Each structure stands twice: as C-alpha cells, then as structure tokens.
Amino acid sequence: xxxxxxxxxxxxxxxxxxxxxxxxxxxxxxxxxxxxxxxxxxxxxxxxxxxxxxxxxxxxxxxxxxxxxxxxxxxxxxxxxxxxxxxxxxxxxxxxxxxxxxxxxxxxxxxxxxxxxxxxxxxxxxxxxxxxxxxxxxxxxxxxxxxxxxxxxxxxxxxxxxxxxxxxxxxxxxxxxxxxxxxxxxxxxxxxxxxxxxxxxxxxxxxxxxxxxxxxxxxxxxxxxxxxxxxxxxxxxxxxxxxxxxxxxxxxxxxxxxxxxxxxx
Amino acid sequence: xxxxxxxxxxxxxxxxxxxxxxxxxxxxxxxxxxxxxxxxxxxxxxxxxxxxxxxxxxxxxxxxxxxxxxxxxxxxxxxxxxxxxxxxxxxxxxxxxxxxxxxxxxxxxxxxxxxxxxxxxxxxxxxxxxxxxxxxxxxxxxxxxxxxxxxxxxxxxxxxxxxxxxxxxxxxxxxxxxxxxxxxxxxxxxxxxxxxxxxxxxxxxxxxxxxxxxxxxxxxxxxxxxxxxxxxxxxxxxxxxxxxxxxxxxxxxxxxxxxxxxxxxxxxxxxxxxxxxxxxxxxxxxxxxxxxxxxxxxxx
Numbered sequence: 001x002x003x004x005x006x007x008x009x010x011x012x013x014x015x016x017x018x019x020x021x022x023x024x025x026x027x028x029x030x031x032x033x034x035x036x037x038x039x040x041x042x043x044x045x046x047x048x049x050x051x052x053x054x055x056x057x058x059x060x061x062x063x064x065x066x067x068x069x070x071x072x073x074x075x076x077x078x079x080x081x082x083x084x085x086x087x088x089x090x091x092x093x094x095x096x097x098x099x100x101x102x103x104x105x106x107x108x109x110x111x112x113x114x115x116x117x118x119x120x121x122x123x124x125x126x127x128x129x130x131x132x133x134x135x136x137x138x139x140x141x142x143x144x145x146x147x148x149x150x151x152x153x154x155x156x157x158x159x160x161x162x163x164x165x166x167x168x169x170x171x172x173x174x175x176x177x178x179x180x181x182x183x184x185x186x187x188x189x190x191x192x193x194x195x196x197x198x199x200x201x202x203x204x205x206x207x208x209x210x211x212x213x214x215x216x217x218x219x220x221x222x223x224x225x226x227x228x229x230x231x232x233x234x235x236x237x238x239x240x241x242x243x244x245x246x247x248x249x250x251x252x253x254x255x256x257x258x259x260x261x262x263x264x265x
Numbered sequence: 266x267x268x269x270x271x272x273x274x275x276x277x278x279x280x281x282x283x284x285x286x287x288x289x290x291x292x293x294x295x296x297x298x299x300x301x302x303x304x305x306x307x308x309x310x311x312x313x314x315x316x317x318x319x320x321x322x323x324x325x326x327x328x329x330x331x332x333x334x335x336x337x338x339x340x341x342x343x344x345x346x347x348x349x350x351x352x353x354x355x356x357x358x359x360x361x362x363x364x365x366x367x368x369x370x371x372x373x374x375x376x377x378x379x380x381x382x383x384x385x386x387x388x389x390x391x392x393x394x395x396x397x398x399x400x401x402x403x404x405x406x407x408x409x410x411x412x413x414x415x416x417x418x419x420x421x422x423x424x425x426x427x428x429x430x431x432x433x434x435x436x437x438x439x440x441x442x443x444x445x446x447x448x449x450x451x452x453x454x455x456x457x458x459x460x461x462x463x464x465x466x467x468x469x470x471x472x473x474x475x476x477x478x479x480x481x482x483x484x485x486x487x488x489x490x491x492x493x494x495x496x497x498x499x500x501x502x503x504x505x506x507x508x509x510x511x512x513x514x515x516x517x518x519x520x521x522x523x524x525x526x527x528x529x530x531x532x533x534x535x536x537x538x539x540x541x542x543x544x545x546x547x548x549x550x551x552x553x554x555x556x557x558x559x560x561x562x563x564x565x
Contacts, residue, residue, distance in 0.1 A: 072461055090461040094454055096454050096457070098455060098476070099558075100476040109462065113464055113468065113472070114463065133288075134291075142560070144560070146290070146291060146295055148291070149294070149295075157462075161462065178290065179290055179294075182283065182286055182290060186283065189283070
C-alpha cells in the first residue's frame with residue numbers, strides 16, 4: 001500500500017473543484033483480518049463541483065464517515081489523493097458545540113480561529129445566527145437550546161469558517177421527523193443563498209434525494225461507489241413529492257440489493 | 266400556547282412559511298428557564314437541616330455531660346468550650362490562631378496550584394511524561410502527608426518552609442491528578458470539532474482542552490485544598506515550636522500539654538469550621554457556577 005499525502009489549499013484543483021477525491025483507499029489494522037488490515041474504502045473517485053450538493057448514501061460499514069474524515073483532513077488515506085479548496089468545514093451528528101461557551105461565543109471562537117479581527121466577530125456571529133433564524137440565541141447556553149436549534153447553531157459555526165466546502169456527517173439523524181424536515185428546507189435555502197458546496201453523508205434515502213443534486217451510493221465492506229444518480233427534481237422539493245418518492249424507491253431497491261449481497265456470502 | 270382560534274388566512278401553497286414553523290418548533294422545544302428559588306425556600310431546604318443537626322449534636326453532648334458518662338477532664342461541657350472560645354476572643358488571640366493557620370494554608374495551596382497545574386497539563390498531554398510519572402503521581406495521593414513531616418523537619422528545620430513543603434507534597438498530586446482526569450474526560454468529539462475549526466497546539470490547549478477540563482480540575486482543586494489543610498494541621502501538631510507562632514494545630518497540642526480538654530475541643534471545632542467555611546465560600550460556589558453554565562447541575 002503506497003501512502004500519498006493529501007494536497008490542500010493552493011493547488012490547481014481549487015479552481016474547478018470544491019473537492020477532488022482520486023483513487024482513494026483506506027484500510028485499518030485489524031487483528032485477525034487477512035494481512036492484518038481491513039479494507040474500508042476501495043478506489044473511491046469523486047469530484048464535488050463548486051456550489052454542488054452531493055449526498056453520500058450507504059448502509060452501515062460502507063465507510064461513508066471514514067471518507068468524510070479523510071476529506072476533512074482528520075485522517076490520511078492509505079492510497080490515492082484528496083484535494084480540497086482550503087480547509088473544509090465539518091458538521092457532526094452530535095452538535096459538538098462547546099458547553100462552556102454561549103451559542104454566540106461558539107461561533108465567535110470559529111471566527112477567531114479563522115483570524116477574523118475582534119471588532120468584527122460579534123457582528124459576524126449575529127449575521128450567521130440570523131442566517132439560521134436564531135437571532136436571539138447569541139447569549140443562550142447550549143443546554144438551553146433544543147436539538148434542532150443546536151444543530152442550526154452548529155451549522156452557523158461551520159459556516160463561520162467561511163469554507164467553500166461543507167462536510168456534513170448525518171447531521172440530522174438524531175432529530176425528530178418534523179424538525180428534520182424543517183432543517184432540510186433550511187439547509188437547502190442556506191446552500192442556495194451562500195453557494196457553498198456540500199458533501200452530505202446519510203443512510204436515509206429520502207433525505208439524500210430531497211437535498212442533493214447528485215446521490216452517490218456506496219456499497220459496503222469495502223466501500224466502493226456502486227452507482228450515481230443525478231437528481232433533476234427542481235427545488236424546493238417536499239419529502240412527500242411523488243418524484244422524490246419514485247427516485248427514492250429506485251435507490252432503496254438498489255441499496256437493498258447491495259445489502260442482500262452480504263447475507264449470501 | 267393555548268390558541269384555540271383558527272387562522273383565517275390560508276397558508277400559501279408554494280412558499281411554505283418556514284420561519285413561522287421554525288419559531289413554533291423552537292418555542293415548543295425550549296425548556297422554560299428555571300425560576301429563582303425564594304429566600305424562604307432556600308432557608309427551609311438548605312439552612313434548616315444542617316442547623317438542626319448541629320443543635321441535635323449539642324443536645325446529645327450536653328445530655329452526656331449531665332449523665333456524667335466521663336469525667337470533666339475527658340469530656341468538657343459545651344459551656345466550658347464556649348468559655349474557652351470567649352476568653353480567646355476577649356484576649357484577642359482567637360483570630361490570630363485562625364489567621365496563622367489559614368494564611369499558611371491558603372498561601373501553600375496557591376503555591377501548590379502554581380506547581381500542580383502545569384504539571385498536570387504536562388502529564389496529560391505528553392505521553393512520555395505520563396508514562397514516567399503518572400503512576401507515581403496517583404500513588405502519592407494515597408500516601409498520608411503526615412509521613413512527610415519527619416523528613417521535612419530534618420531537611421528544612423522547624424520553620425514555615427517545612428510547613429509549606431508538607432502542604433505542597435499533599436496538595437500538588439491532587440491538583441495535578443484532577444487536571445489529568447479532567448483532560449482525559451473531555452469528549453473526543455470536542456477535540457475533533459476543535460481541530461476542524463483550526464485549533465491546534467497551544468491554541469487547542471487554551472481554547473478547547475483547559476475549558477473542557479475545568480469541572481475535573483475544580484474537583485481536583487477542592488480535594489487539593491482538603492489535603493493542604495489536613496497536611497498543615499498534621500505539621501502544626503507534630504512540629505510545634507515557639508518561633509512558629511500559634512496556629513490551630515499548636516492550639517490543639519498546647520491544650521493537650523495543659524490538660525485542657527476544653528481547649529482541645531475548641532481547636533478541633535475551629536479546624537473543622539475553617540475547612541467547611543473555605544469549601545462553602547470558595548469552592549462550592551465556583552463549582553456550582555461552572556456546572557450550571559454547562560447545564561450539568563440538576564437543581565433538586
């Protein structure tokens with residue numbers, strides 16, 4: 001297995017791609033596995049265009065979170081290269097807001113670490129909170145906010161990084177259905193307003209179809225790109241739209257086929 | 266939100282009223298802010314129980330004295346201890362006793378803080394240092410600091426430096442260990458989140474690690490103070506010398522030498538009261554503030 005370093009800001013891919021994943025494989029040392037290594041991702045090639053919304057869909061064990069960590073630069077690929085336009089912002093399933101800071105201060109910390117001068121931080125944080133429709137939440141402690149509000153603050157904090165690529169790791173999986181549906185619409189609106197590129201990981205087929213311009217289905221163990229769909233349904237979409245339902249049914253069938261393969265061997 | 270009237274304007278079909286929907290969800294999901302407990306309730310819940318417990322102890326004590334379960338030189342009456350207290354107060358020596366010990370204890374504790382904090386950070390963050398001295402540091406916590414008094418007296422002599430040395434040996438391991446366990450208990454998610462935001466190296470220590478470890482650190486400080494105070498009392502009782510000034514430990518030892526059990530009781534009570542007071546006035550409010558700010562304190 002050759003190791004190749006991940007490129008980052010300043011390379012030529014930045015102009016035409018928000019992220020460029022080329023022939024990336026990743027294996028982890030596992031005692032007992034053949035060769036002592038388990039292959040989690042196998043030869044993944046995936047580009048995200050500037051302003052594009054891509055969802056990565058797959059069952060458990062497809063390595064979708066691993067891929068996201070690689071793109072985020074939190075881990076290095078075993079083979080292949082990853083190029084991103086600057087350091088990507090990352091949003092987790094858990095809000096990951098710091099409980100010792102208020103909602104506003106969480107955002108201001110992101111701004112500070114990005115190098116925004118002190119005088120501008122407060123105003124910028126207010127603007128971002130207003131973008132996620134939480135303009136009164138600046139002084140609120142994290143535990144005083146509901147689950148949906150926390151995820152919106154987390155989104156505002158991710159946007160505070162002013163990155164051209166936003167990585168989202170099942171950010172709405174822990175929310176109730178009503179809140180999740182509302183946040184889908186919010187995310188779509190914010191994506192359209194900011195023009196940020198989004199790489200969104202989920203195991204929820206309808207969520208993938210509702211949000212994305214492109215749905216990428218990963219097979220499991222090892223994760224390979226099984227199939228890609230371009231979603232032409234115009235936004236705003238509703239989760240109950242028949243076009244969304246139809247495409248979801250088709251993708252679900254494919255996903256189930258992928259899962260069944262594992263039961264046979 | 267007990268609205269029973271129906272809205273007359275039909276919702277627009279194409280443009281969903283997202284903002285309104287979201288405001289509704291936020292209002293429904295938000296936990297109402299806790300009200301401040303009225304003073305009377307605080308008195309009834311927090312002050313009455315300990316006061317009754319103390320009163321009960323005094324009553325039992327007095328009954329035992331009346332029943333003459335032990336001679337006066339072994340069990341003084343509460344009034345004898347009270348007389349001892351008021352005599353010391355009228356002579357103006359009471360506050361001197363207390364201040365001699367408290368100033369030593371607090372200064373020693375501050376020194377322990379200055380040494381223990383960087384030490385803890387180093388042990389928690391540098392793998393080699395942790396492997397080298399981590400186990401010794403936790404082991405030292407279980408060593409009673411009285412054990413340090415004889416060597417400290419031999420090395421440093423009967424003076425204040427020896428007192429501070431004993432305090433440091435008792436408190437530094439607690440403070441350092443508290444910080445180490447505080448750092449170990451930071452959820453890894455916070456560290457990942459910090460790193461994606463660009464916090465690395467010293468900036469990570471300052472913005473993520475130290476504030477994240479604060480609850481554990483405070484618990485360590487609290488224990489560190491208890492150990493400081495205990496070590497100091499042990500040192501004062503064992504190593505009494507006229508040059509050292511009379512602290513609470515010496516007061517106790519003097520009482521024993523003068524066969525004044527009332528004075529011994531007074532010294533024990535004062536040592537206890539100072540320990541409780543420092544905890545109630547400094548550490549508990551600090552800890553409550555930090556925990557409440559993070560939503561970790563459930564008020565009962």
